Amino acid sequence: MTTPERDLAVENQWCPGCPNYGILAALKRALERLDLPPHRVCLVSGIGQAAKLPHYVDAHVFNGLHGRAIPAAIGIQVANPEMTTIVTSGDGDLYGEGGNHLLHAFRRNPNLTVIVHNNRIYALTKGQASPTTPLGERTRLQFDGVDVDPAQMLATAIVHNCTFVARGFAGDLDGLAAILERAIAHRGLSLVDVIQPCITWGSHPVDWYRERVFAVPEDHDPTQRDAAIRLALDAPDRFAIGVLYETEPRPTFATAYRKRVGSGPLAWMPRIGRAAIETHLAAWVVDPEGKEPTKEKG
Amino acid sequence: MTTPERDLAVENQWCPGCPNYGILAALKRALERLDLPPHRVCLVSGIGQAAKLPHYVDAHVFNGLHGRAIPAAIGIQVANPEMTTIVTSGDGDLYGEGGNHLLHAFRRNPNLTVIVHNNRIYALTKGQASPTTPLGERTRLQFDGVDVDPAQMLATAIVHNCTFVARGFAGDLDGLAAILERAIAHRGLSLVDVIQPCITWGSHPVDWYRERVFAVPEDHDPTQRDAAIRLALDAPDRFAIGVLYETEPRPTFATAYRKRVGSGPLAWMPRIGRAAIETHLAAWVVDPEGKEPTKEKG
Amino acid sequence: MNDRNVVIAGAAGEGIQTIGDVVATSFLAHGYPVFLTQEFESRIRGGNSSTTLRIGSAPHNAPRRDADVLLALNRVSQQHYAPQLREGGILISPEVFAFRDLAKEHGGSERYANAVAAGALCAATGMPVAVLERRLRETFAGHGEEVAAANARAAQAGYDQALGRLGERAERPLPPRTHRYAFASAHDAIALGAAAAECRFMAAYPMSPSTHLITTFARHPELGVFAEQAEDEIAAIHMGLGASAAGARAMTATSGGGFALMVEAVSLAGMIETPIVIVLAQRPGPATGLPTRTAQEDLLFAIRAGHGEAPRAVLAPSDPQDALRAAIRAFDLADRYQIPVIVLTDQYLADSRFALPPVELPDAIPGPQLADPASIERYARYRLTDDGVSPRLALGQSEHLVCLDSDEHTEQGHITEDLDTVRPAMVEKRLEKGRRLKGEIAPPSRNAVDDADLVLVGWGSTKGAIDEAVSILRDSGRRVGALHFTELWPLPAMEFSETARYWTAEGNATGQLAQLLRMEYGVETEGRIGRYDGRPLDAATILEALS
Amino acid sequence: MNDRNVVIAGAAGEGIQTIGDVVATSFLAHGYPVFLTQEFESRIRGGNSSTTLRIGSAPHNAPRRDADVLLALNRVSQQHYAPQLREGGILISPEVFAFRDLAKEHGGSERYANAVAAGALCAATGMPVAVLERRLRETFAGHGEEVAAANARAAQAGYDQALGRLGERAERPLPPRTHRYAFASAHDAIALGAAAAECRFMAAYPMSPSTHLITTFARHPELGVFAEQAEDEIAAIHMGLGASAAGARAMTATSGGGFALMVEAVSLAGMIETPIVIVLAQRPGPATGLPTRTAQEDLLFAIRAGHGEAPRAVLAPSDPQDALRAAIRAFDLADRYQIPVIVLTDQYLADSRFALPPVELPDAIPGPQLADPASIERYARYRLTDDGVSPRLALGQSEHLVCLDSDEHTEQGHITEDLDTVRPAMVEKRLEKGRRLKGEIAPPSRNAVDDADLVLVGWGSTKGAIDEAVSILRDSGRRVGALHFTELWPLPAMEFSETARYWTAEGNATGQLAQLLRMEYGVETEGRIGRYDGRPLDAATILEALS
Numbered sequence A, B: 001m002t003t004p005e006r007d008l009a010v011e012n013q014w015c016p017g018c019p020n021y022g023i024l025a026a027l028k029r030a031l032e033r034l035d036l037p038p039h040r041v042c043l044v045s046g047i048g049q050a051a052k053l054p055h056y057v058d059a060h061v062f063n064g065l066h067g068r069a070i071p072a073a074i075g076i077q078v079a080n081p082e083m084t085t086i087v088t089s090g091d092g093d094l095y096g097e098g099g100n101h102l103l104h105a106f107r108r109n110p111n112l113t114v115i116v117h118n119n120r121i122y123a124l125t126k127g128q129a130s131p132t133t134p135l136g137e138r139t140r141l142q143f144d145g146v147d148v149d150p151a152q153m154l155a156t157a158i159v160h161n162c163t164f165v166a167r168g169f170a171g172d173l174d175g176l177a178a179i180l181e182r183a184i185a186h187r188g189l190s191l192v193d194v195i196q197p198c199i200t201w202g203s204h205p206v207d208w209y210r211e212r213v214f215a216v217p218e219d220h221d222p223t224q225r226d227a228a229i230r231l232a233l234d235a236p237d238r239f240a241i242g243v244l245y246e247t248e249p250r251p252t253f254a255t256a257y258r259k260r261v262g263s264g265p266l267a268w269m270p271r272i273g274r275a276a277i278e279t280h281l282a283a284w285v286v287d288p289e290g291k292e293p294t295k296e297k298g
Numbered sequence C, D: 001m002n003d004r005n006v007v008i009a010g011a012a013g014e015g016i017q018t019i020g021d022v023v024a025t026s027f028l029a030h031g032y033p034v035f036l037t038q039e040f041e042s043r044i045r046g047g048n049s050s051t052t053l054r055i056g057s058a059p060h061n062a063p064r065r066d067a068d069v070l071l072a073l074n075r076v077s078q079q080h081y082a083p084q085l086r087e088g089g090i091l092i093s094p095e096v097f098a099f100r101d102l103a104k105e106h107g108g109s110e111r112y113a114n115a116v117a118a119g120a121l122c123a124a125t126g127m128p129v130a131v132l133e134r135r136l137r138e139t140f141a142g143h144g145e146e147v148a149a150a151n152a153r154a155a156q157a158g159y160d161q162a163l164g165r166l167g168e169r170a171e172r173p174l175p176p177r178t179h180r181y182a183f184a185s186a187h188d189a190i191a192l193g194a195a196a197a198e199c200r201f202m203a204a205y206p207m208s209p210s211t212h213l214i215t216t217f218a219r220h221p222e223l224g225v226f227a228e229q230a231e232d233e234i235a236a237i238h239m240g241l242g243a244s245a246a247g248a249r250a251m252t253a254t255s256g257g258g259f260a261l262m263v264e265a266v267s268l269a270g271m272i273e274t275p276i277v278i279v280l281a282q283r284p285g286p287a288t289g290l291p292t293r294t295a296q297e298d299l300l301f302a303i304r305a306g307h308g309e310a311p312r313a314v315l316a317p318s319d320p321q322d323a324l325r326a327a328i329r330a331f332d333l334a335d336r337y338q339i340p341v342i343v344l345t346d347q348y349l350a351d352s353r354f355a356l357p358p359v360e361l362p363d364a365i366p367g368p369q370l371a372d373p374a375s376i377e378r379y380a381r382y383r384l385t386d387d388g389v390s391p392r393l394a395l396g397q398s399e400h401l402v403c404l405d406s407d408e409h410t411e412q413g414h415i416t417e418d419l420d421t422v423r424p425a426m427v428e429k430r431l432e433k434g435r436r437l438k439g440e441i442a443p444p445s446r447n448a449v450d451d452a453d454l455v456l457v458g459w460g461s462t463k464g465a466i467d468e469a470v471s472i473l474r475d476s477g478r479r480v481g482a483l484h485f486t487e488l489w490p491l492p493a494m495e496f497s498e499t500a501r502y503w504t505a506e507g508n509a510t511g512q513l514a515q516l517l518r519m520e521y522g523v524e525t526e527g528r529i530g531r532y533d534g535r536p537l538d539a540a541t542i543l544e545a546l547s
């Protein structure tokens, strides 16, 4: 068996200059810093521009359906907790079509990192509003401007006590790599919403965002829910970058199960064996009393 | 045309003594107090024990699919804003299967009242955990106890600035009727989560809850987000009853559209007329330059 | 003893299931087979429900409509079920027996009324009351000696009173026999078959009549299947696909409405070539329909569900024995062809318990089919091969990186826009798997077909009813036979005799199997027998249609 | 002029659509019909995309594979599309023409390179450059006089250089004509048809190739259709059903994957008998497949999608004129039968613009069919009637209360468990609607069928290609004809000649129409022609298969 030689001659399909390249670079750097070999990493995505990212990294890939990255990742993570499983997909994918899965993932707390490429737009379908497009912004479907409020998924994560909630900026490679490194190392669900301006369909250039991001204040206590929610709630034009909320890890998904069976991949656990099944099959049989000759004849 | 004579000989299918009867009574009282005639009210539900409620009230009924009451209600409400449209369904229905719709309804803020019969169980399917079943509680599927945290939909509503968020108790007819009356009168989305102990599959009798409910403190300011979230976050055994969060109504769904077309039911709006369509059809035709004889001959 | 059909009717929550269980196990313990079916409404208390025991010297694993004995626990049930009681049949009900009074008198409390009723039932059916008493003692063992004894006394009192009242009409006590029967439902069997096939992961969302499957895995961790209740059916199947992609055999179970939500993922499974087993436990539709009743309305839906074109298998076992086999086979086909496999059952199969010869595991149970990473030089998940099947490695299995993609993809699993070469090759690869699969699909079972001039054709759960109809018609001298499909897609190549007339018999109104036979074989059916009132197809329905 | 196929190729974002538009409208303004097709990848920048113009003296609304002229804006596109250029065809590309230099020289900036290229294209196709210049001025009118003038100068320079370079091979300038053509896509037509049919509500989730429909309503509020982008496809269709139940005609649109998510609601629509129109714009699957390409793979899926049994209609228009009709008909059938109606289109129909005689609205456009509340004494939403259709009142329409229920229900719309009477009656009621519907479904159109010994059978968007194949084969003396279905479910009763041989031609790999014909008519097809590489079926594919 040779060392993994991955067909990385995959042509990148993003627009030249797209901040998605920044997320890609930051993720690669974080994986390197964490010293994770490619075959111990699984990247999971849905469908969209963002969701193409896994094809550009040296890792296992599950590029599933639009909106369904989270449940697929949960299945992968339960089946093989020895891999580092990371979801990387779009704001439409994870907050729109897949909103219910993310909501319930907060409850389950699987050991996953979820990276949301938040470009506030449906880019691959050419520019409709995403759940995070600000009120009033005009798009190629909302011609008079978006008239519903944006989804507040970071705040929703916080009220569900998701133990690692951060916002990153795709225009800041170092900062983002550092956040991703912490997120991946964190045990339990880590949510990282990355501001990723779309330079093709978005309303503002990267610099507009650069001028409006600010670091989470030094004195912010990331264990404080109220303060974290305040930082999380999207002002349409001010973005606190950094870890907004971080508390003691709580039990991750399937902890009780894993206590019972150990930590290996389900696929290579010892066979249940015929005996266990045969016991059940035997229990179906009602033995006739007549076979036991001592019993009375009713 | 006779006055509505509804086949109210519908046999109620709930267990005798179920607190769902309390919700039914409170809703009827609220509708009476608001002086809403039956044909101006539409009740919408999904599937479950709770979701049978609309059959027992003198009103229009849309009893759709499990989890899909919210989008159906939005369609009804947009099509006919002159009806008072009320969703009344289960915690599994609205927070589980239908979670994404509720989340995005917070954003849209349609003028609906959403009553969640929160019995912390899937009752109609015979006792599996619902999204609100507390950690550790044993059910007929979670034999070793539920091992994921409950969903915090009231807090999620609050971080989305849902302008009316309340908790009621099905064992308190007067209190619940009063809350429902306010909720229905409120403009925009009103969310009322009603503690509704299931006396067949639930872990505790009604009195257990009765001992653990308390009124929202007099000095609680329902416009204060942080305080409201604190009251909203489910302690498994303490329940603040009353209006947790209430702010100035924000624009309701389709406001811009309605400004343009007026408030009547879509079905009875004036016809667009052939002319509007014919203008578009005419625009498909490219008139040949050659028809205009003055033009040069290329 | 003759074939006896005993209906126990009452409201939900009134205890008919317990009565049914103790009486059924009494017969089994006495050496007589019992076929138990259940009928209930979509509510938790009240309404009309029933448990029916079909008892005889030999198993009659098929539903019968008319009752020889009706035990009705209340007046409403009596009215509801009385039309089913055949002329001369025995009615046991509060109207004729004072259950409660006897319970108070002999047990000390009205709560032993059901034991009285069970005792009366024994008198009517020839079951020695001592056998029943032992079952009652077993059942109530956890409740203390006094409760057990009171139950026994109440049963005896019911038995005695009924014996007296029924006089001549009481069945003579049956002699004990030494016949041994397994007593289980098809869903019991599917759960064990899945575990035997090394299923490791199940996610599902509760939905009647499928919920028993996930419940079994949750209740019996020793079966080795991790079981998770998902937030919805979409999550359930995607979790399964994730687990499967990571190497764990995986399944889900649902009913028609939940399956409808999984359809996009069925298409995904076809594209990423990742095995998944889906149990679709049918109930009458459309929409919510009759949630607790039975039907066979989702055959063509299951075959066609999903956008685009990719192979799948659809199986429809006919009884628990067959269901054990079908479950093992489903995992094997899913794994070898890297496809979704749908197992069609229904409420009747799920909630009925069959009397069968003791069921044994097949000798060879094919396990997971992952490739050996050491044998691979340079891995490509979708390597083009002669049979269309690419060696499958799991995510994380080895240092070979695995790339799964829902877009049309290259052999390496990357998104492609190559329409000239890659796309046609990948379409043909997937379809080639379907052609090979077709070659190993089991033909229908044959019951007295060779000399038949009329052949009944059925599928799935209706086998018992159809076989019963065949034997009744044969007894009356008609040359009738039956073909029964339990593997429905792809359909195997086969010949239909030109001389026989064909009638389909199935649990739907549009003749779905008939449509399929015409599409696949060009066979014209002369008649289509369908039952679509929410009850299982029975021999009587077939006989009426043919008369 | 002869039939000329002009391919304009480049990367996404390079401007080929604009070039295609100005050249196409130049031809139209000159009195010549143009058929415009588009091919692009699922990305926003880069890759290989093309706009193809098929130009002639008479409309050729069918795709052609080989190019007479290829304009390639870059080297990669040139390589990619060069194999399509027929021998002796004209190549215009940076390799042979210095677009940028000319643009700088004559327009003052490289950004006029596309105008240069368009000018060169005119020289190659016989389009007088002055006509093009006027189109450029119109197109860039908003950008100021200088930009417009620079475009015009650049075009003239490209034209002049190409004329010189091409010499003999340049097409002679075409004389102007006075023919008028409508130029539109089938999705343009569906939007107008829906508006004409008084559709009031549309909710959809973006998905190629369907997004243009909701975009049209959002862009043109004067069409009177409230348009909402839903959070997912499930919400989209349930919003539509809610609006429809409240009396507003409603629709949604999606592609295969999104439709898969709507399947449960299709079943719901059947059960609550609430009209809804669903446009299913097909693309190649399974799963994400080839998101920006075309296919006809979802026919059998659309027909069978949904658990349980209830009628539906499936239409598949063949061009914009037909699509206008189909949209109006879809709303009418949905409304009169209270059923879901699925309109199958595909990327090819959605993204191609056809040259047609000016399109007119039909004289009579049937509007909403709600009952008159005043005429009703005591209302029951599901009143049993002879034809299965109950008078429909909307929620909130009057004082008559309306109860819709997804469970099996009584005539009043309440949950029922009555299996003896109500359930069978409701099943039969729903199926009776399907039988009546079948009676008014249009038979396939017939093209030279009467004396044909070989009949091509197709459906939906392939009509142009099939008709072209027929006329080529007829010209070569073969007795070929075509039957073309645009209403596919239920299929109308009809006869197939015993003597003719039948070949299906469709955009899939498994012969879905052929399967359907066998199932419904017992017709055996001799051959199945399928294209499944993501491109539209063309006459050449048919001719190859038949040769």
Ligand SMILES: Cc1ncc(C[n+]2csc(CCOP(=O)(O)OP(=O)(O)O)c2C)c(N)n1
Residues within 6 Å of the ligand: A047, A048, A049, A050, A051, A066, A089, A090, A091, A092, A093, A094, A117, A119, A121, A122, A123, A124, A125, A130, D205, D206, D207, D208, D233, D257, D258, D261, D288
């Ligand atoms: C079920 C389904 N619905 C819709 C689509 C079409 N679709 C593809 S990508 C996309 C949105 C992408 O937005 P986002 O997730 O924000 O990613 P981005 O392209 O902006 O990076 C949509 C709606 C789909 N592929 N599948």
Ligand SMILES: Cc1ncc(C[n+]2csc(CCOP(=O)(O)OP(=O)(O)O)c2C)c(N)n1
Residues within 6 Å of the ligand: B047, B048, B049, B050, B051, B066, B089, B090, B091, B092, B093, B094, B117, B119, B121, B122, B123, B124, B125, B130, C205, C206, C207, C208, C233, C257, C258, C261, C288
């Ligand atoms: C798509 C679908 N999935 C599952 C079901 C089965 N089902 C019916 S009711 C129900 C849960 C009911 O729970 P809840 O909404 O809390 O209502 P309750 O019965 O507790 O009042 C489920 C899962 C269904 N009808 N449809």
Ligand code: SF4
Residues within 6 Å of the ligand: A013, A014, A015, A017, A018, A019, A020, A049, A119, A123, A124, A197, A198, A199, A200, A201, D044, D045
């Ligand atoms: S469309 Fe937007 S998000 Fe997509 S690659 Fe281009 S710039 Fe980036």
Ligand code: SF4
Residues within 6 Å of the ligand: B013, B014, B015, B018, B019, B020, B049, B119, B123, B124, B197, B198, B199, B200, B201, C044
């Ligand atoms: S099962 Fe529970 S929720 Fe349902 S009616 Fe009975 S007590 Fe009420």
Ligand SMILES: [Mg+2]
Residues within 6 Å of the ligand: A048, A090, A091, A092, A117, A118, A119, A120, A121, A122, A123, A130
């Ligand atoms: Mg996005």
Ligand SMILES: [Mg+2]
Residues within 6 Å of the ligand: B048, B090, B091, B092, B117, B118, B119, B120, B121, B122, B123, B130
């Ligand atoms: Mg509940």
